[in-house]
Amino acid sequence: MSIPALANTQFPDYSGPAKSRSAAARQDSTKTQQTGVSSQLSDEQLAQVQKLKTRDREVRAHEQAHLSAAGGLATGGAHFQYVTGPDGVRYATGGDVGIDTSEVSGNPQATLAKADTIRRAALAPAQPSGQDLSVAGQASAMAAKARAELLKSQQTPNSGQHLNVRA
Secondary structure (H helix, E strand, C coil), X not given: CEEECCCCCCCCCCCCHHHHCCHHHHHHHHHHHHHHHHHHCCHXXXXXXXXXXXXXXXXXXXXXXXXXXXXXXXXXXXXXXXXXXXXXCEEEEEEEEEECCCXXXXXXXXXXXXXXXXXXXXXXXXXXXXXXXXXXXXXXXHHHHHHHHHHHHHCCCCCCCCCCCCC
């Protein structure tokens, strides 16, 4: 199961030749480009770049919150969806983090602990998305099932034997 970033906002993709360059080359040349490109962009494009920068920061912080809270349950790093801005720079506009949401077979206590971690990871961002809330709900259901199994296993079955209380 993946925990996605905030709902994807639609941004126009200004990709062109910059899309074929490596990420390192793009990042190295970004500072050089920004000075020259900024003066070539319209006010509307500059505003779009600011929105993209803000969105990029939000998405990265959102996914980092999931990763930090998930700990060992994360099945990898964050995956991002990118859009190329009018300045030729790629900005993250969406993302997700894979989380292992399976129950621990035969161990309701471990399943309960795992469900708690999943729930905390889903709700870790400052603004959980609808999908985050859904995952948290599924984790709560998993925890409730594990609690019920624990209670059932802790109850002593009535063997049908009677104690003689007469002395």
